[in-house]
Amino acid sequence: MRAIAILVTVVGLLVSGSSVPLRAEPGPIGGPCAEIRAACLGAGFVPNGARSGIGIAVDCVQPIMVGTPQREQATKPLPPLDPQVVAACKARNPNFGLDRGQSLFALRIH
Numbered sequence: 001m002r003a004i005a006i007l008v009t010v011v012g013l014l015v016s017g018s019s020v021p022l023r024a025e026p027g028p029i030g031g032p033c034a035e036i037r038a039a040c041l042g043a044g045f046v047p048n049g050a051r052s053g054i055g056i057a058v059d060c061v062q063p064i065m066v067g068t069p070q071r072e073q074a075t076k077p078l079p080p081l082d083p084q085v086v087a088a089c090k091a092r093n094p095n096f097g098l099d100r101g102q103s104l105f106a107l108r109i110h
């Protein structure tokens with residue numbers, strides 16, 4: 001009798017645990033910050049491209065996150081993004097794309 005009770009409990013836990021991902025809220029993989037990064041990549045910005053004016057961090061993500069114009073060396077325009085995506089990214093990770101975790105107010109644009 002006890003073995004049946006244990007078996008029923010284990011099966012119940014397995015069934016209820018496997019249904020959790022089915023109830024999860026759908027959304028973009030990686031969240032709003034990943035959406036910003038993907039938009040920058042899609043617009044032609046690349047990692048380590050700062051010298052060419054196409055750096056993903058300095059020429060795309062930082063101006064988007066801080067809300068400032070691009071630096072003069074930037075050679076591509078910023079991709080269009082929904083302001084709600086930017087706000088959601090800031091709420092989730094305020095230092096996303098900023099050098100070494102600087103705050104939004106410490107960043108200097110030249």
